[in-house]
Amino acid sequence: xGIKDWIxxxxxxxxxxxxxxxxxxxxxxEFVENDTGHKYDKQIQQGLDEVxxxxxxxxxxA
Numbered sequence: 001x002g003i004k005d006w007i008x009x010x011x012x013x014x015x016x017x018x019x020x021x022x023x024x025x026x027x028x029x030e031f032v033e034n035d036t037g038h039k040y041d042k043q044i045q046q047g048l049d050e051v052x053x054x055x056x057x058x059x060x061x062a
Contacts, residue, residue: 014055025051 014021029048033041 018055021055022052 025048029044032044036044
């Protein structure tokens with residue numbers, strides 16, 4: 001299974017479980033912000049917003 005297969009599988013799971021995906025993303029955001037001492041909060045938030053926007057565009061949810 002190559003990287004493209006893993007990415008496709010992750011996208012499928014995210015589409016099938018949008019609430020759980022959003023919860024995991026929020027927890028990951030909190031972890032990374034704490035781990036970086038909140039030095040990159042703005043960039044992390046921008047990345048998270050883009051991921052959630054993409055999820056919303058693809059599935060009509062998020």
